[in-house]
Amino acid sequence: MEAVTAKLRERAVAVGAQTWEDRVKTQTPHCRFGEDGICCKNCSMGPCRITAKAPRGICGADAHAIAGRNYLRMIAAGTSSHSDHAREILHVLLSTSRDGNYQVRDEEKLIRLATEWDIPTEGRDIYEVAHEVAETGLEEFGKSHGTLRFVKRATPERQKLWHDLDIEPRAIDREVVTSMHMTHMGNTADAEALVRQGLRCAIANGWGGSMLGTEITDILFGTPKVWNTEGNLGVLEPDMVNVVVHGHDPAFSEMVVTATEIKDLVDYAKSKGAKGINVVGLCCTANEVAMRHGVRMAGNFLQQENVVLTGAVEMMCVDVQCIFPALAQLTECFHTKFVTSSPIARIPGSIYVEFKPETAFDQAKELVKMAIDNYENRDQNKVYIPPTKQSATVGYPCEQIIKHLDGVTNTHVDELGSYRPAIDAIKAGVLRGAVAIVGCNNPRVRPDYSHFEIMRELLANDVLIVATGCAAQLATKAGLLNKDAKWQCGAGLRRVCDLVNIPPILHMGACVDISRMMLLASGIARDWGVDTTQIPVVGCAPEWMSEKAVSIANYVVSTGIDVYLGIEPQVKGSTQMMDLITQGTRKLTGAGYIINLDPHELVKNILDGLEAKRAALGI
Ligand code: BF8
């Protein structure tokens, strides 16, 4: 892949374009105060920077207060991003009707959620139920009293712990606002209190916003099923109209994908000399549409510019999050049309088409037509599609995992099935445990290298992997989502994969779907008869970069699950904060961060962590 990137970089130079590799050079070395989290600009007496000579800001805040406040603000931003995405999706559910742009595709899941929320379903029209579920979900953002509904899905031990620690999340917006309030000038200067609020605000994401996002998306567009697909830049086609969907919110990409399948538009593309329309995904949108339609995946975060550099993209359609503003300048060097669609992500130099549920399908059709019309502007001299792609099997939400496990034995105990076959394999030592590998790319480390090395070593050590986000994309590119990748596994894992008929890495979706992983871990703990913090299951984000990732890491820790990081959180300037995130949370929730910048060492840490959990369980 690196040879491909080098070749594409040559082409960038040829067309006078810049890429992230160029900008990293002009941005490094980074500002140490920022890296260490000890620059405060929360009021205009500052910015204040902490040094040995200046240990306090003008107001008297020390390094611990400043690093803690900055950290909590990252969590609040991350929680906001996932949760606001969920709010949009709930509005889409509210707009559904039998003959509208959006319909309910998974009625069974809708009924299940309605029942969980005590919403009557008997004899009611499905859309009436859908609208009441949407309204009830929307109330989770701003209700004045009580705590979030999904907290009840956690193990009883977790629920009690969160209650006793007073970190049960109230309304989602409230936890974000409280975090912003606490970090305003003149408020909390106690690092531990800031970290505690970080946990609470993060639970409002993982067991609130993100979980709503996942559930409602499944109801709207269908709970993912297993698909065979492909990934990497080679999924772009030399003789088809290439449309790339990029971002996170599937309300937009679903419509674009559906529009590319319309016969009239395919015929129109043919009339323009193309063989058809090829829609592919990038980043988490890729995960969403791959899991629901088998749409092929062009790549992950640091590959977004490479996709344009192929010169073969007629249109890049984006919604929200993880979109480089640089795409505007870069697409100008090619014929590519860069379309933004959300008031949340406005980017100068893009074509802005504000996407609305009432007009969604017509808008999507218009855009696809615009892409087709752009095909004739492709400059063949600028086209280079690297011939790299891998086959992948994707689409393993909890429902599919249960279904596969049920297929192996007859332990189906209730409507929701059971994880007991997996638990038995872990108890017998055939599997040593499971690791969720999640998160981004980050130019601080060689892109995708840590993901790959960690995955490979864990598989060889009989550890089952579940993956989401850009980590799942790397697994795709590396061929590890392929059932044939079993040769990479230890004998025990290989046996399990054969028996259950699964690849050794289970693609669970986008980053918002890490909420699925929380339910998976809680389901395993429930069937095991222990709490989530006891089972040999951990999280790992080797190349994380976003504020969303900090929020995720905190809800995983809140759920009692250790998180292994390959990039340091920006709090190093405070010994107290470093201690709190690695040790302090352990005293509260039973889990914390283990940070190691060397991926091989990090794997050793993970394996030691899993073995320690096993030993504590007496297995
Ligand atoms: O939400 S893994 S770079 S694309 S933030 Fe972004 Fe990170 Fe990728 Fe998805 Ni998640």
Ligand code: SF4
């Ligand atoms: Fe400086 Fe305090 Fe203002 Fe921060 S809040 S900028 S530390 S005076």
